[in-house]
Amino acid sequence: MSSGLRIDQLIDSLNTYSLEDSQKVELLCQIAYHHHDPMMALQYGQQSLQLAQTLNRPLLIARAYEELAEAHRVLGNEVQSRHATTRALRIYENENEYHLAAALYAQTANYLLKDQRYDQAIRLLESAKQNYKKSGDNKKYALTCINLGEAFRLTQHYDSAKHYLYHALTCNYTEDSLIRGYALGNLGMVYHESIELKNAKEYLIDGIAIVEKLKDPYSTSVYLAELGRVYQQQGLKDQAEKHLLKAIKMAQDANLKEQIRDFSQQLSFYYAELHDYRSSLQYQRLFQIYQDSLVNKTNIQLVERIKAEYEIDKKNSEIQLLDQxxxxxxxxxxxLALGVVLLVCLSLLLHRKNEQAKTANDILSEQKETLAHREKEKAVLLHELNHRVKNNLQMISSLLNMQKHELVGHPAEQAIHESKHRIDALSLIHQRLYQQDTQTKISVKEYFTDLILNLVYSYGREVKCTFDISDTPLLIDILIPLALITNELVTNALKYAFEETSEPNIHFEFQTKPCCASLLVRDNGSGFDPSQQKEGFGLVLTRTLVAQLDGDLRYTNQNGSIWTLHIKIDPLS
Structure with a gap:
């Protein structure tokens, strides 16, 4: 059943059936729990709390506080979330509901672990462990010990980590496979990080054998990758490669994006150590794809959180203003009813209310300033993101340049040299975004001029360059493929066109109209016959990018090569 359908059914039940107040509280909590809109979840949570407080039912009040805490957490209201969680925990412990208290402690600790606030998470996990012990739930007690071991591993307190993981094994009286598999696998990770490779290998192998049967792709893939790293440190390259490849395949089958990102980076480093740079570059690209996806996801969540906070502040301000x-x-x-006798009192009251309205306006002004500050923070985040992407691309370009110097005379030298230029073209885009303090558009005149002059300089050729470029800003979604196409066409001219030309010349044009754009690259070289030559990777890449733009690329030979590209563009681009 879809989430939207379930919410509609719950709301219909609330409005249709004659329910007792306690049932309404439970139903409101369920709506808040399942609602996809955190603001609506917050409203239903507040309704359930008000009704539970009217009934004076402690456990219902605690349940309502739990839903309020979760809604505030999603909206980024950390103080309100912590306040609601504390109240719920206090009620559960006062009512001796140790199992409910332990579950809430553990859930809050998991959120803190994701935020890398390990010390706070460890304290809450200790409280969860004590409450599970009081409730007699041995399985949850053992799982909490495993979580404590993982938290201490992340803080590099390996002795404490081993203590809790061994304790989880010894208190697993029912020999539960889930507990044993997680405890053994995590022990293997602890021993690996403490450079005890023999023990790490044994525990990881035992843990994988168990969790693989439980069909848990997340834990299995993490343990497989860890075992691959152990084999790599032991010098067993075939075993290392086998386990790392198995881990990333399992992560891809289960669509575990963070694990795909981490495992692809490990494989990139592994193949780089073997000097298999093609495979290393392949997995580096895969890493970059998922890294960008996760960064974009984080940025989108931040923007949505700011929007939600703005809507809450706006509604609260409107309610306050309406009340006033x-x-x-x-x-x-x-x-008016009291008449002239109360005129003086009425004047005082109006003066007082005017002061209140002034105070409310001051509050609104402060809230507007806060929103403006948040918008500025968002712009700074995007600015910093472009800066970091530019730096990362420049680092990759430098690495390729270093590798090219080691491959002088090797057939791969030219391929690496050309790959470096493609990366430089992308880096220049993010550099422009960073320098021009813009988010999505770049002035094409300066960009194409710099791109072509940099290419000419890098090839060390005395080539006269002329330009006819309309000074139009373009979205980077269109500019990136155009930049790569230009890079390939100019590179081909620099490499092959001027062997018999005494005064080489390259002319570049780019013109835009409301619904289309045209690009032209012309040289005065010898030209070539496309039907007599096999297309290399550069031209294949160029035609792929042209197809992506839904464009039309044509070649003619008139005292040199002339490449003409026509594309359709959205007027908003």
């Missing part, structure tokens, strides 16, 4: 207006009208009606 209603109150003013009430007092005005009483003043």
């Amino acid at each position: 207006i209603n109150l003013q009208r009430t007092y005005a009606a009483y003043g």
